[in-house]
Amino acid sequence: PNDFSATPLPADQPGGGTATWTIRADSPAPFTLWAEVNWCDAEGISFHLSIDGKPETVLGNYGGVDRWLWVRASTFELTEGAHEIRIRTREEGSKLRGIWLTTIPGDVPPGDVAQ
Numbered sequence: 506p507n508d509f510s511a512t513p514l515p516a517d518q519p520g521g522g523t524a525t526w527t528i529r530a531d532s533p534a535p536f537t538l539w540a541e542v543n544w545c546d547a548e549g550i551s552f553h554l555s556i557d558g559k560p561e562t563v564l565g566n567y568g569g570v571d572r573w574l575w576v577r578a579s580t581f582e583l584t585e586g587a588h589e590i591r592i593r594t595r596e597e598g599s600k601l602r603g604i605w606l607t608t609i610p611g612d613v614p615p616g617d618v619a620q
């Protein structure tokens with residue numbers, strides 16, 4: 506294995522860290538994605554997001570720093586079946602703890618939600 510490096514990966518690099526989930530939609534529906542994040546400073550407040558290999562969009566780019574909070578990504582239509590959600594490093598020091606998917610309008614995850 507490679508030696509551990511405490512140096513964060515540079516921003517906007519294809520080799521940056523990624524988290525990938527495969528989900529299954531039981532029926533076609535609009536899904537809203539939330540991500541639980543911790544921004545290290547005002548300069549590192551976003552990730553790249555891709556659904557089913559489509560072009561990446563920016564996830565985040567708002568919210569407080571140095572605490573865990575939920576940021577709303579976007580609402581997107583999913584067809585019935587399997588789908589891949591991929592979140593990738595965009596800026597140094599940004600942390601991701603989990604995602605929340607919902608089909609319920611106005612639903613928000615438990616905990617601190619960024620305004």
